[in-house]
Amino acid sequence: MNKTMLRVEVAYAMPDKQKIVVLDVEEGTSVKEVVMQSNIETFFPGLDKANAKxxxxxxxxxxxxxxxxxxxxRVEIYRELTVDPKKARANRAAKGSE
Incomplete structure (x- = not known):
């Protein structure tokens, strides 16, 4: 029996580089499995796609x-925050009041 194939995307972005990988997967594939099949880490050495949000x-x-x-x-792989959002807002507010 033929499986239905789905066309999906996996996206990852760094401040200076972004990539979207298009792939066909079988119906019933999980979001996690799509990312694992994408091979997007070839464009971003060190990307821990197994544990990413x-x-x-x-x-x-x-x-x-x-x-x-x-x-x-489109599945998006999220990076860890480098600055706490509350701290970033406080920094922007402090710069604005100078």
Whole structure:
């Protein structure tokens, strides 16, 4: 029996470089499996895709190993924050008041 194939994307971005990988996966593939199949780490050496936080179109996926991907979705691999958002806001406010 033929499996239905879905065309999906995996995206990752650094401040100076971005990449979107398009791939075809079988229906029933999890969000996590899509990322593992993408080979996006070849463009970003050191990327720990196995432990990265994932989302779809800007919305975090709580259980990527359980959630199935749908046709046309873009999985986003999120980087760890380098600065606490509260601290960044405080820094911007301090600069504005000078």
């Amino acid at each position: 994932l989302g779809i179109f800007g919305k975090s996926v709580r259980k990527p190993e359980e959630q199935e991907i749908k046709q046309g979705e």
